[in-house]
Amino acid sequence: MENGTPSTRSAAQADKLLRALLDSTSDFIMIADAEGKPILFNRAYAAAIEAALGVAMRPGMRPHKLLEDPAAVATWDSFHERVLGGESFVVEISQLFPDGLRHFSFSFSPIVEDDVVTGFCEISRDITERIQAEENLRESERLLRESQEVAQIGSYVLDLRSGEWSATPYLNAIFGIDESMPHTVEYWNQLLHPEWRDVMLRYFSEHVIAGGNPFD
Incomplete structure (x- = not known):
């Protein structure tokens, strides 16, 4: 026999489906509250944080505060200030990992309820292959130009x-x-x-x- 009222069972089912949806993508997804503290994130996001910072992700932890570079911390603070100010935007960032330099695209969107920003959603993805392909193309074009001149x-x-x-x-x-x-x-x-x-x-x-x- 299932416990709880129909409404609580429905909420639990919705939460389960949301979690399954978030974990079904390779994108890194995080939802934060009005203070910028993560309240929900998918498995890919948690894995990326652990790979980059060597710590286990948990609700309420602001990963960028663990960065050693004050300038990097300030940059992330500015991103959060912008999105919590109601701005939607996309940025590209390069991050050094143990296996080399990787590139990411970050999309920030405010969560608005009754005209009030109550948090934000951050969706990021690894675009390293795309960046490398673009660099390889530019190098090929450079070599082509030089060979044609010769x-x-x-x-x-x-x-x-x-x-x-x-x-x-x-x-x-x-x-x-x-x-x-x-x-x-x-x-x-x-x-x-x-x-x-x-x-x-x-x-x-x-x-x-x-x-x-x-x-x-």
Whole structure:
């Protein structure tokens, strides 16, 4: 036989479902009261705090107060002041872990009841892979630019619908143009000697675009 009134059983069931929902995501979720003290957090959040600070998370404990760097503590205090002031915002922070530097995105949202801020919700996620992918892409683009300069070649991307194109800096240098000039097929054609315009446009439209061949 179940104990308690229907209302208490319903509340207990709702709390159980909420806990299951919070623990079903890999995001780090924490809900704090009007003083900024955590009152509810999911399993992922507790695990992240233990990994970063070496302490077991518990309700009422403000993890950032355990940081050794006063500037970092002040930064987190400012975040909490902002969200408890009614502001919603997102920040990205890098944190050094035993296994290396990791990057996180933090979303802060105030909890408002009857036009009064009664707490806030903090949702964060590990974006290390995304940051590393962006850094790898920038490095690849840098190496591509350097290799093109050494080989004295350039590359471009053309939007067939608009006729507009973008080019690497070295290709712009080859054409003798800069970013302020129109990057269109029409303008590119004007750069050619009149005797070569028809020949080059036919080559471009038939050999490159229709034939799917590189522009040599």
